[in-house]
Amino acid sequence: MLALDRVSKTYPNGVAALARFSAEIRQGEIIAIIGGSGCGKSTLLRAIAGLDRASSGTVTLDNEAIASPHAKIGIIFQEPRLLPWLSVADNIGFGLTDLPATERREKVVRALERVGLVDKAQAWPRELSGGQAQRVAIARALVPQPEVLLLDEPFSALDAFTRRDLQDHLLDLWADTRPTLILVTHDVDEAVVLADRVLVMRPRPGRLFDQIEINLARPRDRNSPLFENFKRSVLTSLDRSLDRSVPDRDATQGPGQAMWW
Amino acid sequence: MTMVSDAPALQQTSEPADNAAAPSRAARYARPLLGILLPLTLALGWELVVWLGWSNGRLVPPPSRVFATIAELARSGELVRHIAATLWRVSLGFAFGVVAGTLLGAISGYWSLARRLLDPTVQALRAIPSLAWVPLFILWLGIFETSKVALIAVGVFFPVYLGVMGAILIVDRKIVEVGRTFRLSGFAMIRRILLPAVLPAYVVSLRVGLGLGWMFVVAAELIGASEGLGYLLLDGQQLGKPAQILAAIVIFAILGKLTDWLIELAAAPFLRWQDAFGPAKGA
Numbered sequence: 001m002l003a004l005d006r007v008s009k010t011y012p013n014g015v016a017a018l019a020r021f022s023a024e025i026r027q028g029e030i031i032a033i034i035g036g037s038g039c040g041k042s043t044l045l046r047a048i049a050g051l052d053r054a055s056s057g058t059v060t061l062d063n064e065a066i067a068s069p070h071a072k073i074g075i076i077f078q079e080p081r082l083l084p085w086l087s088v089a090d091n092i093g094f095g096l097t098d099l100p101a102t103e104r105r106e107k108v109v110r111a112l113e114r115v116g117l118v119d120k121a122q123a124w125p126r127e128l129s130g131g132q133a134q135r136v137a138i139a140r141a142l143v144p145q146p147e148v149l150l151l152d153e154p155f156s157a158l159d160a161f162t163r164r165d166l167q168d169h170l171l172d173l174w175a176d177t178r179p180t181l182i183l184v185t186h187d188v189d190e191a192v193v194l195a196d197r198v199l200v201m202r203p204r205p206g207r208l209f210d211q212i213e214i215n216l217a218r219p220r221d222r223n224s225p226l227f228e229n230f231k232r233s234v235l236t237s238l239d240r241s242l243d244r245s246v247p248d249r250d251a252t253q254g255p256g257q258a259m260w261w
Numbered sequence: 262m263t264m265v266s267d268a269p270a271l272q273q274t275s276e277p278a279d280n281a282a283a284p285s286r287a288a289r290y291a292r293p294l295l296g297i298l299l300p301l302t303l304a305l306g307w308e309l310v311v312w313l314g315w316s317n318g319r320l321v322p323p324p325s326r327v328f329a330t331i332a333e334l335a336r337s338g339e340l341v342r343h344i345a346a347t348l349w350r351v352s353l354g355f356a357f358g359v360v361a362g363t364l365l366g367a368i369s370g371y372w373s374l375a376r377r378l379l380d381p382t383v384q385a386l387r388a389i390p391s392l393a394w395v396p397l398f399i400l401w402l403g404i405f406e407t408s409k410v411a412l413i414a415v416g417v418f419f420p421v422y423l424g425v426m427g428a429i430l431i432v433d434r435k436i437v438e439v440g441r442t443f444r445l446s447g448f449a450m451i452r453r454i455l456l457p458a459v460l461p462a463y464v465v466s467l468r469v470g471l472g473l474g475w476m477f478v479v480a481a482e483l484i485g486a487s488e489g490l491g492y493l494l495l496d497g498q499q500l501g502k503p504a505q506i507l508a509a510i511v512i513f514a515i516l517g518k519l520t521d522w523l524i525e526l527a528a529a530p531f532l533r534w535q536d537a538f539g540p541a542k543g544a
Contacts, residue, residue, distance in 0.1 A: 051438060069442045081439050085457040085534045094453075095443045126536035 001026055002048070002148055002180055007057035008205075009043050016205035017043040020057065023199065023208065027147065028178040032185055032195035034234065036242050040206020041184040045150050048182065049075045061148060074146035074179075078153045080133035082125035088112070088136050089121040095144040111139040114173060131162040135169070142173060149174075151183040155190065167193055171218065188238065192230045193220055200234070202241040202248070209241040209248065322504040327511060330504040334493075344512065346489040347478055350406065351520075354413025355474045359467065361414070362421025367451050370429025380426070387419045392480055399484070409481035416477035417470040424466020428459035461535060464528040468521055475517045490516075 002025040009018040018040040025031055033041050046052040048059050050069040059066040061073065074095075082091045093108040112118045115135040125133060134154060141149060151170075155163040167190060174181060185191050191198045195214055202209035214230050221227060240246045304324040311318035318326065334340035365383070369376040394415060395408075402408040432455055440454040456463070482491020490509045497505035 049442060051441060069444050071444065075442050077435070077438075079435065081435050083436065083439065083454070083457070084536065085460070085531075094439075124534045124536075126534070 001062065002182075003058075003060045004044075004048070005058045005060070007044065007047055007054045007059060009040070009047060009052070010055045018047070018054070019205035019207045021201075021206070021208055022057075025180055025182065027180055030174070030181040030183070030194055030196045032183045032191035032198045033201060034185055034188065034191050034198055034238060035201030035206070035209070036203050036238070037186075038206070039201040039203035039241075041201060042152055043206060044201075045075070045152050045182065045184050048148070049073055049150050051075075071144070072147040073150065074141035074144065074148070075150040075152065076134075076137050076141045076154045078156055080125070080130075080137040082128075082133055082136055082140075084125050087122050087124060088117060088128070091125065091136055092139045092143055094140055107143055111143045114176075115139045115169070130158055131166060134158065134166060138166075138170065138173065142177075142179075145177055146179055148180040148182065151181065153184055153186065156185070156187070163187075163190070168219075170194070188231055188234050189222070191234060192216075192227060193222060198234050200237045200241050207248070210237040212237060320503055322507060326504045327507045330502075330508040331511070334505075334508065340512075343488055343490050343493055343509075344516070346486075347482065347491065348516070350409050350413060350481065350489065351471075351474050351478050354410045354477070355417050355471060357410065357414035358417025358470060358474065359421050362418045362466075362470065363425055363463075366422040366425025367429065367456065370426040371447075371451055371455060376426070383419075383422060387423070391415050391419075391477065395480070395484055404485050409478070409484075409486070412481045413474050413477045416473040420469040420473060421466050424462055424469070425459060428462035428466075429455050432458045460528075461532055461537075464524065464532070467524055467528075471520055471524060472517070475513065475520075479513070 004021055004023045004025075006020040006022050007018060008016070008020055010016045017038075021040070021044055023031075033044065035041055043052065047054045048066065050059075050066050050073065053067060061070065064070075066073065082088075083094065086094065089108050089112065092111050093104050096104045096107060099107070109118075109121075112121055115138065117132060117135060117139075120128065120132065120136075125136070128136065138154075154170075155166050158166065170181075171194065181194070183191070183194060192214055198212040198214060199208060200210040200212065201207065212230070212234055216226060216230065307318075307321070308323045308325060310316050311323040331340065334343075365379065369379045369383075391412065394412060398408040398411050402411055436458060437450070437454060440450050445453055478489070479491045479494065482489040483495055486492045490512055493509040494506055497503065497509065
């Protein structure tokens with residue numbers, strides 16, 4: 001279990017990016033974090049990844065405090081961030097250097113098959129399309145089999161069609177080992193397609209505003225009325241989070257947001 | 262389990278742009294020839310001027326006389342001895358300079374504490390005209406090979422140091438973060454992320470370093486040597502043989518260009534990943 005206990009982050013210039021964010025996330029759960037710009041979504045993710053340290057509060061994974069990047073936590077960024085001097089195969093195997101060469105090669109080949117890029121194994125990153133590059137990034141993060149995979153708006157730079165394809169693909173890959181997924185997004189559709197639970201954050205300072213459980217069986221039909229309902233409830237909550245006249249406590253204590261229909 | 266199939270739009274990968282059209286045979290040979298055109302015209306022109314008697318060519322001997330001198334030196338075996346001596350000094354000095362420059366450059370590029378400790382001193386030393394070291398090196402290391410190699414190494418060290426450190430400092434933070442998420446630090450980070458990332462800039466600094474190496478070998482050999490191309494220069498001056506001086510200069514030019522080209526050639530396979538404007542695509 002991943003536990004966030006009153007995680008706060010104040011930058012040296014005095015900006016409070018994150019204030020007392022607490023959440024408990026079960027192993028294998030898919031969480032989407034959504035919120036207006038500047039609500040500390042990315043700050044939160046970077047704290048969980050151990051890339052930045054929280055000013056106060058703790059992040060613990062299975063009772064182990066996280067203060068620096070951890071083997072059980074992988075991250076996928078908004079850009080693929082492939083290493084341009086390594087082939088696609090070597091990029092995917094980047095985190096596996098402690099393994100013997102044959103085992104590493106096997107895992108890389110399996111990952112390449114899994115993301116459908118076998119024919120690109122020896123290609124340079126510059127030869128890939130945006131969607132392909134992001135799939136390589138997903139494979140690179142998943143191949144060391146992390147328990148927690150963080151995704152920082154991973155599909156936001158892609159066109160709608162590719163994005164949809166990769167969302168389905170991500171779920172498919174997730175089903176293999178069922179890591180915990182924590183996805184930062186500003187796309188309501190994406191949040192409702194992927195997540196078991198949507199956390200809505202509110203800006204200045206970034207804090208938790210609302211939680212919405214998405215009780216929908218997978219695979220989810222993007223056109224079903226139920227799906228639309230969930231989308232609407234997330235949107236409503238998002239709107240309320242940006243409305244300064246709505247007090248913080250109101251949202252979380254209000255009558256079951258997820259069940260309002 | 263089956264894969265989610267590629268969207269059709271994804272299937273066509275962008276090919277590298279340089280496959281556009283293979284250059285024709287003529288164009289392939291014409292391009293290097295273009296570079297020879299200017300020196301060739303000048304040389305032939307001067308040859309003609311002397312041949313027509315417009316100049317006696319005593320202080321500026323025509324190419325034919327320079328090449329005759331080279332041929333003569335080659336016949337007597339002198340040429341090989343001088344070239345070997347000079348090449349050996351440059352190679353040795355270059356090797357030491359590159360190793361030291363790369364190591365210190367990487368260290369002060371990566372660790373800010375090391376940079377604060379080390380860099381001001383190195384920059385101060387760099388500000389000293391390197392020839393100022395000559396008397397000291399001769400006192401310390403003697404008049405023979407050691408002091409010459411040391412001087413060349415000093416010349417090579419600074420551009421390499423500066424190139425590596427400067428390039429590391431501007432490596433994309435996002436790429437470094439990838440290294441951090443895989444828990445790389447210290448030398449693993451330098452070896453697996455920073456050095457590959459700075460390789461293109463590194464090659465440039467090696468070439469600058471080599472150029473300075475050739476410069477300093479002349480300085481070293483002018484000071485006191487019994488063999489080497491620099492010695493040929495000095496000998497030519499003292500005995501009033503401009504053809505010999507020009508012969509040495511021509512050989513310097515050829516060797517310098519050749520070794521520079523070797524670096525380029527050796528680096529090319531490691532730089533194929535670059536997605537750059539590049540020589541082939543240059544206007």
